[in-house]
Amino acid sequence: xxxxxxxxxxxxxxLYAGCIYILLATGLNLIFGVMKIVNFxxxxxxxxxxxxxxxxxxxxxxxxxxxxxxxxLALIGIGALVERICFRPILxxxxxxxxxxxxxxIYIFQNGAALIWTDNWQSVKSxxxxxxxxxxxxxxPLDYILIMVFTAAIICGLYLFLKKTRTGMQMRATSQNxxxxxxxxxxxxxxxxxxxxxxxxxxxxxxxxxxxxGQIFNPYMGSIPxxxxxxxxxxxxxxxxPGAIIGGLLMGLAENGAAFLLGGIxxxxxxxxxxxxxxxxxxxxxxxxxxx
Amino acid sequence: MDHWQDKTAKYGIIATFAFAGALPFLTESMFIxxxxxxxLIFIIFASAWNLLAYSGQGSxxxxxxxxxxxxxxxxxxxxxxxxxFITIFLGAAFAALIGILIGLTCVRLKEWFLAMVxxxxxxxxxxxxxxxxxxxxxxxxxxxxxxxLSPSIPGYxxxxxxxxxxxxxxxxxxxxxxxxxxxxxxxxxxxENELEARAAGIDPVRxxxxxxxxxxxxxxxxxxxxxxxxxxxxxxxxGVDNSFxxxxxxxxxxxxxxAGPIxxxxxxTIIWEGLKATGLTFGRYVIVGVILILAIxxxxxxxxxxxxxxxxxxxxRRRKEPLQKPADD
Numbered sequence: 069x070x071x072x073x074x075x076x077x078x079x080x081x082x083l084y085a086g087c088i089y090i091l092l093a094t095g096l097n098l099i100f101g102v103m104k105i106v107n108f109x110x111x112x113x114x115x116x117x118x119x120x121x122x123x124x125x126x127x128x129x130x131x132x133x134x135x136x137x138x139x140x141l142a143l144i145g146i147g148a149l150v151e152r153i154c155f156r157p158i159l160x161x162x163x164x165x166x167x168x169x170x171x172x173x174i175y176i177f178q179n180g181a182a183l184i185w186t187d188n189w190q191s192v193k194s195x196x197x198x199x200x201x202x203x204x205x206x207x208x209p210l211d212y213i214l215i216m217v218f219t220a221a222i223i224c225g226l227y228l229f230l231k232k233t234r235t236g237m238q239m240r241a242t243s244q245n246x247x248x249x250x251x252x253x254x255x256x257x258x259x260x261x262x263x264x265x266x267x268x269x270x271x272x273x274x275x276x277x278x279x280x281x282g283q284i285f286n287p288y289m290g291s292i293p294x295x296x297x298x299x300x301x302x303x304x305x306x307x308x309x310p311g312a313i314i315g316g317l318l319m320g321l322a323e324n325g326a327a328f329l330l331g332g333i334x335x336x337x338x339x340x341x342x343x344x345x346x347x348x349x350x351x352x353x354x355x356x357x358x359x360x
Numbered sequence: 361m362d363h364w365q366d367k368t369a370k371y372g373i374i375a376t377f378a379f380a381g382a383l384p385f386l387t388e389s390m391f392i393x394x395x396x397x398x399x400l401i402f403i404i405f406a407s408a409w410n411l412l413a414y415s416g417q418g419s420x421x422x423x424x425x426x427x428x429x430x431x432x433x434x435x436x437x438x439x440x441x442x443x444x445f446i447t448i449f450l451g452a453a454f455a456a457l458i459g460i461l462i463g464l465t466c467v468r469l470k471e472w473f474l475a476m477v478x479x480x481x482x483x484x485x486x487x488x489x490x491x492x493x494x495x496x497x498x499x500x501x502x503x504x505x506x507x508x509l510s511p512s513i514p515g516y517x518x519x520x521x522x523x524x525x526x527x528x529x530x531x532x533x534x535x536x537x538x539x540x541x542x543x544x545x546x547x548x549x550x551x552e553n554e555l556e557a558r559a560a561g562i563d564p565v566r567x568x569x570x571x572x573x574x575x576x577x578x579x580x581x582x583x584x585x586x587x588x589x590x591x592x593x594x595x596x597x598x599g600v601d602n603s604f605x606x607x608x609x610x611x612x613x614x615x616x617x618x619a620g621p622i623x624x625x626x627x628x629t630i631i632w633e634g635l636k637a638t639g640l641t642f643g644r645y646v647i648v649g650v651i652l653i654l655a656i657x658x659x660x661x662x663x664x665x666x667x668x669x670x671x672x673x674x675x676x677r678r679r680k681e682p683l684q685k686p687a688d689d
Contacts, residue, residue, distance in 0.1 A: 106472045108420075157657045163471040164418045168611050169656050171604050175649030179642035187642070291600065292483075298476050337487035340480025344465055347477060351468040 076206050078324050084212045084281070086320025087219040088274045092297035093304070093312035094223065095270030101243035101307040102263040105155060106163070108170035110271055111294025112177035115287060117143050117272025118279045119185055122192050131195055133214060136276045140269035147268025148261045156260070174291065181287035189284045197282065215277045222273055223313065226266070239263055243307065292336055296323075299343040369619040369664065376622060377529055384518055393521055399629045400528040401586045402605065406613075406621035407535050408578035409606035414539065414616050415571035416551030417466065420475045421482035422579055423602035424462075428485065429455040429580025430587035430597055434505040435496060437588075444508050444588040445523070452580030459576025460569055467568040479603070486598035502594030505587045524585060531578055536618050538574065547571055608648060612655050614662025623663050 096110050121139045125132045154173065158165045196214070200207040230236040242249040242259045250256055274293075279285050300319050304311025319339055326338035380400070384393060409422045433451025437444050462481050466474050489497045497503065508523065509516040538544050546567045549557035554564050587593040606621070613624025628648065635644040659665065 108475070154653055154657070161660065164413070164615075165656055165660070167418055167420065167471070167475050168607060169653055171607055172649040172652035172656065174604075175608075175645045175652065179645035179649070182642040183646070295476065295479055298472075299480070302473060302476060331491065333487055333491050337480075337484045340477075340484055343480055344477055344484075347469060347473060348465050351473070 073205050074328070076204065078328050079321065080206065080208060080212065082321035082324040083317065084215060084320070085324060086317040087215050088278050088293060089297055089300055089319050090219060090313050090316035091222065091270045091274035091277070092293060093300040093316050094226065094309055095267035095274075096294075096297055097301050097307055097309055097312045098226075098239075098263050098270070099267040100301070101309075102239055103151075103155070103159070103260050104246075105159070105166045106170075106298070107155070107173075107267075108167055108294070108298070109173035109177065110267070110297065111290025111292070112174055112181075113143055113147060113268040113271035113290070114275035114278070114293060115181060115285070115290035116146065116177060116275070117268075118275030118285050118289065119181060119287075120272070121276040122190060122279060122285075123185075125192055132192055132276065132280045133218070136218070136273055139272045139276050143268040143272035144265035147265040150268075151261050151264035155264070156257070159260075178287045178291075185287065187287050189286050191282060191284045192279050194280045194282060209281075211281045215281055218273070218277055222270065226270070235259075235262060296336075296339045299339050302343060303346055368667070369617065373532065373619055373622060376626070377525070377532075380525055381522075384521060390517055393517055395629070395633065397521055397524050397589055398586065399625060400524050401582050401589070402609065402629070403622050403625045404528050404531045404585070405579055405582035406606040406609040406625050407532060407618075408575045408582060410610045410616065410621045411535055411538065411578065412571050412575035413610065414544070414551065415547035415568060417474055417568065417571060418471060418607075419478040419575075419603075420607075421478035421480070421603050422575075422606055423598050423600070424478070424482040424485045425455045425459055425576040425579035426583035426586075426602055427482075427489075427595075427597040428458050428576075429583035430505070430593050431489070431497060432580070433584035434503060434587060434593055437506045438503075444506050444584070448527075448581055448584040448588065451584045452577045455580025455583070456573045456577035459572045463569045463572030463576075466572070467565045482598050482600075482603055486595050489595045489598065497595070500595060502592060505591055505593050507591050508585075508588045520589065524589070527581065527585065531581065532618070532622070535578070539618060543567070543570065608652050610662075611652060612663060614664035617662070617664050619664050620662050627663060 092110060092114060095113075096107070099110075100106060117139045120142050121132055121135045124130065124135045124138060150173065154169055155166070158169060194211050196210040199210040201210055201213060202208075230240055238249065238254045239259050239262065241252070241254060242256050242263075246256055249259070271290075271294075275285075275290070278289075278293075296319060297316075300315035301308075301312055303319075304313075304315030319342075322342060323335055323338055327335040330338070380396070383396065387393070405422070405426060408425075409419065412419055412422075429448075429451045431451070432454035433444065433447040436442065436450050437447040440447070442450075462478070466477055469477060490499045508520050513519065539547075546557070546562045549560065549562055550564045550567055557564060583597065587597070609624035609628055610621050611624070612628055613622065614620030628651075631651070632644060632648070635647060640647070655662065659669075
């Protein structure tokens with residue numbers, strides 16, 4: 069393949085990986101914006117979402133792209149439960165506590181999943197496996213295109229929800245000023261539950277899209293993407309959804325570029341190298357506010 | 361912490377170590393002895409993590425220092441032929457050096473960012489170990505590490521146990537001394553209120569770096585000890601598990617206290633091995649996760665605060681006083 073072909077290939081891989089990161093980072097940002105907490109166990113929701121999709125697919129054989137909605141719904145419920153049982157009692161007791169609590173959640177979800185589904189690598193076969201579309205000199209798998217379309221649709225849906233619905237407006241109000249929102253009669257605890265659930269649903273979407281593209285998965289699949297999603301929101305600015313989208317795309321591109329230039333082993337480490345360099349220069353992140 | 365509590369903790373720790381010294385006379389089992397050695401090593405490791413947390417910095421990547429200490433000590437021992445008992449401290453010094461380097465990027469960062477950077481740092485170190493540094497480190501296959509004592513020495517396991525016990529006691533004593541000294545006070549001041557600490561003439565950057573160096577050094581000692589005890593090391597050492605265990609131990613025992621890491625490590629090790637006996641594999645981790653979350657929600661100051669809580673509760677019952685808001689900070 070010529071140089072241009074390789075270059076396009078990397079770009080495409082980057083965009084595809086970027087979609088997963090965008091969904092994860094947007095979910096994290098949604099939760100952070102409203103509750104001002106950081107859930108390091110967010111990747112575990114991606115994993116649970118992936119397993120729910122896979123289980124339904126193995127049982128019924130429905131097109132996995134359709135199961136994404138069921139998986140997201142299930143994760144809204146699981147997320148709401150986790151928020152209610154674990155995070156609400158420790159809200160406001162310090163940021164370190166949230167980090168430690170996430171570690172407990174990681175233990176529970178990863179190993180709970182291993183108990184239910186074993187820790188073997190599994191995979192789901194997409195119904196569009198092997199179908200490619202010619203774009204320029206490149207043959208792009210249809211699955212990749214579908215994943216990008218789904219990501220765009222989900223993000224647009226979220227945007228409309230936040231802008232147009234009453235609950236969405238209440239969420240934005242709470243994230244701007246929690247006390248003010250309480251004063252005007254918004255039930256902020258209800259908003260907390262909804263935001264957490266929605267964030268988890270986005271993670272479930274990411275997990276589903278990850279596995280339908282033919283990636284193998286096991287209960288430990290979520291940790292690294294989630295930590296990278298953190299790196300993205302730190303780079304893109306805590307609480308900023310456009311920042312998460314741009315950061316996600318850039319991270320996907322940087323990672324795949326680095327994997328090509330330095331070897332696949334650097335794929336995970338490179339995001340942290342970027343993160344550390346950025347934080348050395350700007351301790352509050354690229355677009356972070358001075359206050360925090 | 362009031363005076364009464366301080367004393368209880370001190371005597372409790374001394375009693376625990378005295379008991380640990382007597383244990384080999386109570387059991388013949390080499391399995392238990394081996395378990396105890398690993399437990400002591402994790403007490404050192406958890407205490408090292410706790411020291412950093414004492415200065416307000418929660419690291420999610422302490423496995424990096426554990427592993428660097430282990431690799432450096434092994435490689436120095438192999439190249440120079442020195443006894444592991446010397447190289448342990450040289451390897452740890454290397455870990456401290458790296459600790460200062462990573463500390464330099466972290467000193468200006470707040471909780472989440474610091475957690476992220478330390479987590480990522482462990483991954484970067486692992487990646488380096490299995491890529492560029494493969495000629496020295498053996499890549500994913502790992503390398504053999506010289507044993508603390510040659511198995512040909514009669515009763516070597518017993519001697520090794522006491523050697524590790526002495527190093528553990530020395531580490532805890534050193535940490536106690538640091539916590540009580542002006543340095544420890546400065547750590548506390550920075551953790552509680554950085555602005556006021558600065559106003560009192562404490563340079564937060566210098567003390568944060570010092571905390572990183574000290575914590576990395578002690579973690580490096582623990583890592584080197586473990587690897588020379590086992591006799592083999594692989595990059596798995598840098599894994600997330602090794603970063604999360606000390607946190608779990610400390611949170612359960614009591615964050616920021618001298619006795620916390622010791623209590624937490626002992627209690628969790630007993631639970632862990634007990635669950636192992638029942639044949640649980642993944643279930644053990646689920647239970648540990650549940651215990652951790654319950655401790656964070658219901659016992660935020662850890663097991664070491666349990667006697668106090670019971671005391672308080674009994675007093676209230678006796679006086680039939682109305683429920684008071686606990687004086688947590």
